Structures are given as C-alpha cells and as structure tokens.
Amino acid sequence: MSLFHDIFQRGRLFAKILLGHVFLTFLYARWLWVSEHTPLHLAIAAFVGVMIVLGLAWLQAAAFATFQPGVTEPFHYTSRRLPKVLALTTLTLGLGLLLSWLGGRESAGAAWFHTALWSFFGLALLLLAPWVAEFSGVALDAAAVLRHPRYWLGAVPLLFLATVIPFKLVWWAAPADNLLIQLVASSFRFSLALLMGVAAWMGLAGWIARIGLGGQAQLDPGKDTLPAEAA
Numbered sequence: 001m002s003l004f005h006d007i008f009q010r011g012r013l014f015a016k017i018l019l020g021h022v023f024l025t026f027l028y029a030r031w032l033w034v035s036e037h038t039p040l041h042l043a044i045a046a047f048v049g050v051m052i053v054l055g056l057a058w059l060q061a062a063a064f065a066t067f068q069p070g071v072t073e074p075f076h077y078t079s080r081r082l083p084k085v086l087a088l089t090t091l092t093l094g095l096g097l098l099l100s101w102l103g104g105r106e107s108a109g110a111a112w113f114h115t116a117l118w119s120f121f122g123l124a125l126l127l128l129a130p131w132v133a134e135f136s137g138v139a140l141d142a143a144a145v146l147r148h149p150r151y152w153l154g155a156v157p158l159l160f161l162a163t164v165i166p167f168k169l170v171w172w173a174a175p176a177d178n179l180l181i182q183l184v185a186s187s188f189r190f191s192l193a194l195l196m197g198v199a200a201w202m203g204l205a206g207w208i209a210r211i212g213l214g215g216q217a218q219l220d221p222g223k224d225t226l227p228a229e230a231a
Contacts, residue, residue: 013066013074018198020059025194028052057082057089063202064136067209077137084135088128095124122163126155133208140212154207162200166193 031052034045061078071077078085099117130142130151145151169189 010066013062014199014202016075017059017063017066017202018195020055020062021194021198024052024055024059027055053090053093054082054086056093057086060089060132061085061136064133064138064205064208066202067133067206067213068136068138069213071137081135081137085132088132088135092125092128096121122159125163126152126159129155129204130208130212133205133212138209138212140209142212145208145212148211151208151211154211155204158200158204158207162197162204165200166197169193169196 027048031045031048034048035041058075058078061082062074065071065074065078065081068074068077099121103114103117127146130140130145133145134140134142170193172189
C-alpha cells in the first residue's frame with residue numbers, strides 16, 4: 001500500500017499522466033473512424049497513428065522518470081530520451097498486434113491458446129519494463145532488476161491489476177433494460193478501468209525504481225514533487 005501512497009503523493013504528476021491517457025484513448029477512438037478512401041485521409045490516419053504511438057511512449061517514459069530522485073518535470077526530463085523508449089513502445093505494440101492476429105485466426109479458437117498468447121505478452125511486458133525505466137533516465141541497471149526475485153514477486157500482481165482487471169471491467173456487461181443505465185454503467189466501468197490501469201502501471205514503475213535504486217525513489221512526507229530536477 002505504501003507504493004500507491006507514493007504514487008498519490010505525486011498527485012499533480014499522476015493527474016497529468018492520467019489525463020494524457022484519457023486524451024490518447026479519445027484520439028485512438030477517433031482514429032478508428034478515420035476514412036482511408038483518399039490519399040489525404042490515409043495521410044491523416046498515418047499522422048494520427050504516429051502521434052498516438054509517440055504520445056504513448058512519452059507517457060510511459062514520464063511515468064517511469066517520475067520515480068527518479070531529483071526529477072520534478074518528468075515530461076521535460078524524458079523529452080531527450082524518447083528514441084529508445086519509442087523503439088520499445090513500437091516493438092511492444094507490434095508484438096501485441098501480432099498476438100491479436102494469431103488469436104483471431106479461426107484455427108486458433110481454443111481458450112488455452114488465447115491464455116498462452118496473452119501470458120506470453122505479459123511476460124514480454126515484464127521483461128521490457130525495466131529497460132523502459134532505464135531508457136527513461138532512471139539510474140538503474142535493468143538487467144540487475146530482472147535478476148532480482150523481489151521484482152517478479154511484486155511485478156506480476158501489479159501487471160495483473162494494470163491489464164487483466166481493467167480489461168474485464170471494460171468488457172463486462174451487466175444486464176440492464178434501461179439504455180441510460182447501460183451508458184452510465186459503461187462510462188463508470190471504463191473510467192474505473194482507466195484509473196486502475198494507470199495507477200497500477202505507475203505502481204509497477206515505482207516498484208522497478210524501488211528495486212533498482214534500493215528504496216531511494218521515495219518522497220518526503222507531505223511533499224507533492226521531488227526537490228530538484230536531475231541533470
């Protein structure tokens with residue numbers, strides 16, 4: 001619980017990252033409806049897609065850099081470190097798309113196959129997360145974090161909270177005859193899923209920092225940001 005307490009002590013930074021994810025979710029929903037019938041529309045769709053990936057990479061970098069001691073402006077701090085984080089983000093999204101394609105094939109409809117695919121994706125996320133932290137400017141050794149047993153003990157449940165539970169919330173449809181009730185319930189579930197997902201993902205970022213920095217990634221009680229920005 002102290003880990004999430006550390007996150008909410010960074011209230012303004014957490015709010016910025018949460019609002020960033022809200023905006024990207026809205027942008028992604030609009031992107032899905034962009035027509036590609038003309039070269040102009042295709043160019044717009046490509047541009048928006050690139051902006052979504054870039055924005056996602058920046059948000060992830062900022063979330064991890066939040067736990068680097070001395071950093072008060074993680075978005076500015078990570079702006080010079082984006083290329084490597086962007087490469088890892090693109091690799092992760094590409095892997096997710098590949099697994100979605102494999103899971104959607106008619107011959108691959110068994111439940112165990114889908115479970116195996118997404119378990120593999122979860123493992124990939126856990127293997128890549130410390131490298132995202134290192135590339136975001138957190139002064140740790142990603143390989144050393146991965147070798148630490150405590151990393152896996154904390155990272156697995158945090159990833160479960162960040163991915164599986166929000167996914168179930170979004171796609172769970174409670175029976176309701178009233179359309180208004182359905183809309184309100186869906187909005188509430190989606191908002192709760194987004195809040196839980198971002199908080200748990202930042203919890204994973206904080207956990208990685210704790211393991212890699214030996215517990216230095218903590219705020220002084222009562223402070224909303226860290227004291228000074230690292231060079």
